[in-house]
Amino acid sequence: MADRSDTQPPEPSRRDPDLWFLPEIARVEAVRRRYDEPRYRVRDGELEEVYEAVEVTVETSEPFPQRALGPVLFVGPVELSESEQIGPARYRFYGYDVERLKDDAPIRLGWFGQPRPKGQTDLRFSLVDTRDDGRGRR
């Protein structure tokens, strides 16, 4: 008599998105900018107004996953953790300690709070312009 019991291996688990995916940098541009309306940064738990920053705009091969942690841009030893998405695969990172950003420093992407990514990069930091165009926070 045929056995009526069925069996098979479990279904393969659904491939959830990889939160740690880091896109490639397609293009990068750094501009020093002064603001009429302040931006804000947090230092030592205190909110501060800032009127000057280096804006590093990065175009990436794909968007970053949206998650609790966020992308950071390493400019040499400096980690830029303040950022905003300004296009589908376009991000702007803000460096408030302007003097710490050195020309020719290597540029890498990483995740906030995580070890610095290793490996070579051909991308180098270069401040291309200084703009004082009166643009505010937005």
Place this chain on the structure above:
Amino acid sequence: MRLSEGKRVLSPPYLATPIYACGTIVNVLGFAPDARLDVELDGTIVAANFQAGAPYPVGAVVPLAAPLTVGQRLRARQKAFGITSGWSSPVLVRDHRLDFPAGLPRPEVDPPPVYECGSRTGVSNLLVGCNVWITADGVEVGRVNGAVAHQGVNVNPFYGLGQTVRAWADLCGDASPPSKAWQAERYPPPPPAPVITAPVAGSTAVVLDGIVNGARFDLTRGGVGVGTFRAWGGRFIVSGISPPFAAGESLSATQQLCPGDPTSPPATTVVQPCSALRAPGVGPIQRGDTVVTLTDFVPDARIRVYANGTKIGDGGGPVVLLSRALVAGDVVDVLQSVGSCTSNWVQELTVRCVDPPVGGSPVGLDLFPVGWLDYDAGTTSVLGLTLRVRGSVAYPAEDDGNGQPFNHRLAGLGRVPFAVLIHGNHDDNVPNFRGYDYFQEQLARMGIVAISIDENESSARSGASNIVERAQLGWASVRHFQALDGGGDPIFGGRIDFGRTGLMGHSRGGEAVVTMTKPAAPAPAGVTVVGVLALAPTDWGATNHEPVGYPFVTILPAGDGDVVSNNGALFYDKAHLDPYRCQLYVDNANHNFFNRQWLNDDARGVYPLISRTDHERILSAYGGAFFRNVLLGHDTVGYLEETVRPAGVLTAKVHISFQRTGSLIMDNHEDGNGIGLNSLGQSTSQTAGLTADECSFSQAGAPTFNNTFYGLTTGMVATTPRAGGTFRSRLAAPVDLTRREVRVRVGEVSDGGSPPAGSTGFKLGLETTTGAVFWVDSDGVGGVPRPFDRTAGTRLPRTKTMPSTLRFTASCFAAPRKVRIRAIRLRLDRGDNRALAFDDLEIVRV
């Protein structure tokens, strides 16, 4: 095994409590099958030799000649096996209006849903003795006056398709809100065959499962009908079958909903011989317990309980009262028998010093219907950004549904507290703020206005300023509700007490809610934060990590695949004791499954996970206990302190750190005075090969023992190459431990890899002023939790060291009463050469 009947012990039964005035019944439980009961009211026996029947599931419902009045005293005793038990503890009749000033709790149709032709409906969340009735399309179709807590109500006529079914209750003329409305659905015929658990010979009861809600089933025995029974669905127990079953008898059952529809296929079984009677299941027991709670037993079984071979309890499930309190180390055997059949098996347990009982569900408080609204208050300016102020609100209402009026009886008692929920960063195409709707609803039905704020517009940015942005946007919603409250809004006008505001945030929202108590995001005038719950919070650096001025709770999923550093540990370690702090480290939990809108496993399947439902139950139970305490003033801290465990939660997965103000802190290692002195400035010593030193329990501090610590505190790591290495810490003055307990935070130190096989532990000793030392093993108080293996992780595959709090109650130590101690010892006695991390050694008044 020798089990002695000892003295002629027969446990007293117990009364279902609380008992309220106007009730016309007394519900007696815990008696032996077919016992006779006496019920005494104010010293007069008002029911004598009441034939009790089966002890489970309902117990005995003893009718009273007149409604009860406030202040009367009731008690009961049982007579069985030629013995009369002692009286149960007397129960004072209370006024329900004192416990439920806004009216009776809301009845729950339990289980739902209901079906066309349903003939019986279960109703729970009832006050014992109340009247309960069912309406279908507004017409009463069933009633029971003098109900038990979970009452079945027969329905006539049966439900029609699409009818709206609700349950109602009243007591002393005080009516409850209606239950949630259920529409009678069509259950496609035929229903499935029920499942019959084979009874054993001698039993007079049979258990059927798989009954469709409201169905009627026919039970036959040897082909002869036993009867037709109406059932509320799920499990049904047929009791009082005569004569008792004999081995080999065949039983069969079919069920049906609508007359004329096909019946189910038959379920069949055969009565098992007496030898098949298994041991009962028993819940946790700890020193001092005077009852044993059964988790699995034959419904008509006599239950006997023995301690060290001598009988100390004899009655029926689910709870048997004992003739003496249990002592740590007692060997307890629990035996069941039906009729003349006594099981060959006992359930044997050794009484632990600490093994907290399972209490109710902290979110089981269901008082009010829940109204819902989405709100949109336009835009506001936050850090130079223009953002929408919007979200959803759940509130105690007159009835369920969108825009329902605020519950007028609750409003008549004064303003109600306010809970603010903030989600984290996730796909902004998803309505992330709706992910905690279950928790909002649970809070609202307790009498709390609970908002969940839509912060998707903040998802384009990252950084510490983004956390401040989220925090300030949170306050913008609160200001909106202040405006509604102060502006005569028809629902919220004059309803909300912003002086009792609680915050809960998840992920970036978890950091945001801590930030909402900091100068970067100051609270609006008139708002006082009385508690903060940070669920898997990030640490972007928006705060100084110090929750201060309120009780603080954080939940850390051990399998978090996003906030892999479990940053909430930083906040716990820095939280001030105002007056307490609590950390829940949850094994097999991930980052996302607490939010119903976050569908992906952030750890991508590398860790075995508890279900999404179990994630939600953890937030509901512990978050509910927290908000009940801080917002409603309820005595629910015990769930956070782990003196009681929440029902329905996988508590074995939850490892709790807890500390409250007012304790005598012997050593928190924060004083910078080195390992040789404790926080009292008293000397410590290390003997028998033990090596201990203070280390930073963090990723950044120094010195560290290794890189597996993720907190922000200093503690002590102790190792010993051989069993017996001991650390001793002196008190400044002798301490009497009466009504006190010793607590210490302890963790098995991980090396970052997979934890070694088998647990480790230690002994804690009290050294008296005479030099005697009394020891208790960590295994007797719950044990040192195993590290959660994270080595399968794709990022940070490092198993963490996560200490949690162990409680050594003074009575665990076999020390003479009122003994005074001068030092505490920690002895690493396992001989496994594993390091243990200790922190916050303290003596706590309980």
